[in-house]
Amino acid sequence: MKHLTEEQLFAYREGETTQREAIAEHLTSCTACRTELDRIEAVLSALDNLPVPERGPEYGRAVWQKIAPRLPEKAGRGWRAWLEPRRWVAIGAMAAVVAAAFVAGRWSKPKDAGAPAASVAQVRERVLVVAVGEHLGKSEMVLMELANAAPSASGQKQINISAEQRRAEDLLDANRLYRETAQHDGDAALADVLDDLERVLLDVAHSPQELTPAKLESLQKRIEAHGILFKVRVVGKELQEKEKTPNSAPPATESEKRERNQA
Amino acid sequence: MIRMSESAGRTQDREALQNAARESDAIAVERTLAGERDAFRSLVERHSQQLFRLAYRMTGNEHDAEEVVQEAFLRAYKNLGQFGSRANFGTWAYRIAANYAIDRMRQKRNEEARRQTPSALAEEQEQDPLDLVPDERPTPDRLAGNTELRKKMEEALKELSSSERTAFVMRHWEGCAIEEIAAVLKSTTSAAKNTVFRSVQKLRRALEPYVGARGVLQAKAAGAAPQPRGTEL
Numbered sequence: 305m306k307h308l309t310e311e312q313l314f315a316y317r318e319g320e321t322t323q324r325e326a327i328a329e330h331l332t333s334c335t336a337c338r339t340e341l342d343r344i345e346a347v348l349s350a351l352d353n354l355p356v357p358e359r360g361p362e363y364g365r366a367v368w369q370k371i372a373p374r375l376p377e378k379a380g381r382g383w384r385a386w387l388e389p390r391r392w393v394a395i396g397a398m399a400a401v402v403a404a405a406f407v408a409g410r411w412s413k414p415k416d417a418g419a420p421a422a423s424v425a426q427v428r429e430r431v432l433v434v435a436v437g438e439h440l441g442k443s444e445m446v447l448m449e450l451a452n453a454a455p456s457a458s459g460q461k462q463i464n465i466s467a468e469q470r471r472a473e474d475l476l477d478a479n480r481l482y483r484e485t486a487q488h489d490g491d492a493a494l495a496d497v498l499d500d501l502e503r504v505l506l507d508v509a510h511s512p513q514e515l516t517p518a519k520l521e522s523l524q525k526r527i528e529a530h531g532i533l534f535k536v537r538v539v540g541k542e543l544q545e546k547e548k549t550p551n552s553a554p555p556a557t558e559s560e561k562r563e564r565n566q567a
Numbered sequence: 568m569i570r571m572s573e574s575a576g577r578t579q580d581r582e583a584l585q586n587a588a589r590e591s592d593a594i595a596v597e598r599t600l601a602g603e604r605d606a607f608r609s610l611v612e613r614h615s616q617q618l619f620r621l622a623y624r625m626t627g628n629e630h631d632a633e634e635v636v637q638e639a640f641l642r643a644y645k646n647l648g649q650f651g652s653r654a655n656f657g658t659w660a661y662r663i664a665a666n667y668a669i670d671r672m673r674q675k676r677n678e679e680a681r682r683q684t685p686s687a688l689a690e691e692q693e694q695d696p697l698d699l700v701p702d703e704r705p706t707p708d709r710l711a712g713n714t715e716l717r718k719k720m721e722e723a724l725k726e727l728s729s730s731e732r733t734a735f736v737m738r739h740w741e742g743c744a745i746e747e748i749a750a751v752l753k754s755t756t757s758a759a760k761n762t763v764f765r766s767v768q769k770l771r772r773a774l775e776p777y778v779g780a781r782g783v784l785q786a787k788a789a790g791a792a793p794q795p796r797g798t799e800l
Contacts, residue, residue: 314764320745347771348739350778353713354720356623363619364612371611371637371644379599379607379647510602 308337313344377506430546436482436494437543439475443501444536446471450508451524451533454517462514472508479505497535504532592656600647607647611640614657618664624736625668627721635671639664658747665733665751672729716777723773730754731766738763 308316308327315321316328331338446468453463483498504527511523527533592613598606615636622635643650643660650659724732730752737743737751749759 310768311764314767318763320760343775344767344771346778347774348767350716350774351720351739351770354717356620357629359616359619364615367615367636367640368608368611371640372608374641375604375607375644377604378602379604379644510604 307334308340310340310344313337313341317341317344377510432482432485433543433546436486437540439478439482440501440536440540440543442471443475443479443505444533444540446475446508447504447527447533447536451527453520453524462516463520464514465508465511465520466513469509469511469513472505476502476505476509494539497532497539500530500532501536504530596647596650596656599644607640607644610643610656610660614660615640617657618660621661621736621741622664622668624740625665625732626672627724631668631671631675635664635668638667642667662747662751665737669729669733669751672732676729719774719777723770726773727766727769730762731769734759734762735766735770739767 308330312321312323312327316324316331321327331341450465450468453465453468479498479502483495483502486492486495486498507523507526512519515523592610595606595609599610618636618639619632622632622639623629626632626635639660642663643656646663650656724735727735733751734748737748738745745756745759745763748763749756752759752762754762
């Protein structure tokens with residue numbers, strides 16, 4: 305038998321060759337091949353001694369502390385999430401708002417040639433005002449129901465909030481989009497309220513379905529601490545007013561927007 | 568006989584522990600997907616050490632390894648829905664870390680290549696070829712400590728391509744199956760096998776002059792470093 309190739313020897317060492325018996329037999333009688341195999345082994349053994357810096361038992365905790373603030377509220381559910389009906393409802397609603405804004409923009413005739421952009425912007429804002437107003441109304445209802453929830457009978461140990469949770473989850477997607485739009489438009493006041501609302505909706509969505517009276521109370525306190533119901537009512541009312549006054553123009557300039565945000 | 572039953576008992580214990588860990592991983596994954604973000608913490612705490620070891624061996628430095636570990640968990644969290652609950656979370660996270668480490672190594676290499684200015688390259692080309700022959704014959708003094716060998720090993724590992732290094736780390740240090748390596752390298756099993764072999768071959772060429780018969784430092788290597796032979800004698 306010819307001497308074994310480096311590849312054959314390595315495959316033998318890895319336990320992968322089909323001619324194991326023939327190779328083993330050759331190795332018993334061939335010093336050169338045995339030496340060669342030893343040399344491969346020697347290099348790999350040396351590499352075994354290459355140290356890896358020690359990480360103590362607290363390492364996992366340290367990693368968690370570093371990544372926790374960067375994790376989104378909910379783990380990604382990948383493509384499966386896109387099959388959920390509630391997501392399609394939210395996407396459909398948003399698509400309807402965008403389409404309405406586009407159509408309204410196309411059909412509204414500018415009164416003078418100098419202000420077509422402002423007119424389109426006004427119509428767009430009005431459509432968004434209606435949509436956000438409705439969204440805040442729905443959110444207020446969910447929060448009100450939770451704020452007023454109480455055990456139906458004395459001695460009831462668990463309160464089921466699954467219906468409110470589902471609605472909170474449904475509202476979350478739309479809330480995110482409205483918040484981003486408000487941020488994009490420079491409407492910091494509305495963006496802040498929507499940001500607060502998002503935290504509360506997330507809190508509700510992530511609570512257990514069945515709550516003990518004590519846990520429900522703690523959730524109610526958290527909602528109260530944000531003062532979110534009050535804020536939602538104020539902004540909702542503002543939007544309703546805006547909806548009623550057809551000629552109200554959106555704050556067109558940066559200074560106007562700043563003034564409104566400060567207010 | 569007693570020894571055999573003791574060893575069988577230990578194997579069973581180890582299997583039971585592994586199964587328990589896998590089961591609790593599966594529960595943590597389910598809870599995380601249900602919206603309990605803190606459930607992910609137990610997964611991070613359980614698998615960080617293993618991921619760090621892999622990342623360090625692949626990247627060769629602590630800073631990059633730390634980043635790989637963190638990024639792997641972030642990616643795992645964001646894509647947790649794609650993880651089949653019957654699979655092993657540890658293996659899945661491990662694969663994410665390996666893939667990210669490969670990307671990082673490639674990115675670093677590209678950056679380093681870009682940083683090399685044309686003048687530096689020209690200078691290198693104009694050098695006397697004799698100067699380029701490395702003065703690798705270490706003196707006994709230089710080889711007195713393991714530091715020298717360690718440096719040589721780190722250099723040799725750095726010379727491997729990112730695929731070769733990944734294949735070597737996964738196969739030799741982590742004991743991964745060829746199929747698993749192929750999945751990370753996105754190649755066939757026979758290509759992965761070749762990559763492992765190529766990496767060993769390169770490491771051997773680079774390190775054999777410094778390594779003695781038992782894988783320890785070869786102190787008398789200064790004048791008589793053994794040369795690797797060809798494929799046939």
